[in-house]
Amino acid sequence: MTATIDEAVRVGVYRFPTPEPEADGTLRWEATTAVTVEIDAGGQTGLGWTYSGGATAAIVREVLAPVLAGRSPFDIGDCRIRMQRACRNLGTAAVVAHALSAVDIALWDLKARLLDVPLSRLFGAVRPATPVYGSGGFTTLTDDELGEQIDGWLSAGCRDVKIKIGEDRGERTDRDLERVSFANGLLGDRAHLMVDANGAYSTALARRVGTELDRHGVIWFEEPVTSDDPSGLALLRAALRCDVTAGEYVYRHYDAAALIGSVDCLQLDVTRCGGYSGFVECAALAAAHGLDISAHCAPALHAPIVSSFAHLRHVEWFIDHSRLEPLLADGVPEVRDGALAAGRGAGHGMRLAGSAGKYSVEGAGHR
Ligand SMILES: [Mg+2]
Numbered sequence: 001m002t003a004t005i006d007e008a009v010r011v012g013v014y015r016f017p018t019p020e021p022e023a024d025g026t027l028r029w030e031a032t033t034a035v036t037v038e039i040d041a042g043g044q045t046g047l048g049w050t051y052s053g054g055a056t057a058a059i060v061r062e063v064l065a066p067v068l069a070g071r072s073p074f075d076i077g078d079c080r081i082r083m084q085r086a087c088r089n090l091g092t093a094a095v096v097a098h099a100l101s102a103v104d105i106a107l108w109d110l111k112a113r114l115l116d117v118p119l120s121r122l123f124g125a126v127r128p129a130t131p132v133y134g135s136g137g138f139t140t141l142t143d144d145e146l147g148e149q150i151d152g153w154l155s156a157g158c159r160d161v162k163i164k165i166g167e168d169r170g171e172r173t174d175r176d177l178e179r180v181s182f183a184n185g186l187l188g189d190r191a192h193l194m195v196d197a198n199g200a201y202s203t204a205l206a207r208r209v210g211t212e213l214d215r216h217g218v219i220w221f222e223e224p225v226t227s228d229d230p231s232g233l234a235l236l237r238a239a240l241r242c243d244v245t246a247g248e249y250v251y252r253h254y255d256a257a258a259l260i261g262s263v264d265c266l267q268l269d270v271t272r273c274g275g276y277s278g279f280v281e282c283a284a285l286a287a288a289h290g291l292d293i294s295a296h297c298a299p300a301l302h303a304p305i306v307s308s309f310a311h312l313r314h315v316e317w318f319i320d321h322s323r324l325e326p327l328l329a330d331g332v333p334e335v336r337d338g339a340l341a342a343g344r345g346a347g348h349g350m351r352l353a354g355s356a357g358k359y360s361v362e363g364a365g366h367r
Contacts, residue, residue, distance in 0.1 A: 036102070060103060248267050303342045
């Protein structure tokens, strides 16, 4: 089969307001922005996206799309190397990695559609569906609102639930621990509690908070300190009983390698770590070190790939994304009995939704 990528890569920017202002330990936000990429070849269209900002769209339009034009959509490795090389002077991490990830996802979707197979078949599966964990529990929520989120996750069959701590950059540890105790009380023995500090604490404060978390039976302490500090994470990993985890800012396999030995579970995000190609690469690196992985956010995009890895624990069913993904795309796979299965149909099975138009901030313009 021959097909070449059309020159016109379509890029869209969509802003989805949150119902209320939200915050974790180190950031506040009132909306989530998705940047979509559509790539055409051989009469088919591949769709990818990332959660980022308008700068990502400019990188796709100005730097990546010209590299792709005329290439084979089957040679994703070739496209990937050429795009990375084109970004040398921009750097290949952060916003550029978001752009590379969205394009890689669109290319894999396109390839599977050209072959007329589900993407999950292309990757292969070791289980029919993958457990999700409920995630949200923002520091801005009232106890009643937190209780509602937790009830929702429990009724959906989640066996693990994650809340945010580290409020006001670690200034409110008393409230952090009160919320942990409150959430634990609601969960009882129905689900395990996980927490995410988003790098809010110093190493010493994280050790003291972590000791209390151990006392509460919390099983997962995500980014107790910034993930830029692997030695701080390693120190906490050695001191605490709960798992210490990080990885949502892994952009390249080098970043994943830097966290080996410092975490108990490596988090990977297809919308940041180089798309499906980067996910496979980093997952292999983790497997080679006996390290479990977990998918960070973007559940709809993770659905086709997460069932491929025996050492993958779960997918983060992040409330902001599970709320907006059905507005952005048609065909979003649903959580059933606490697990996520890949969508049916060719590719990842999703198309840009008509309803997305009203959230567009610059139109789904052509480059
Ligand atoms: Mg996190």
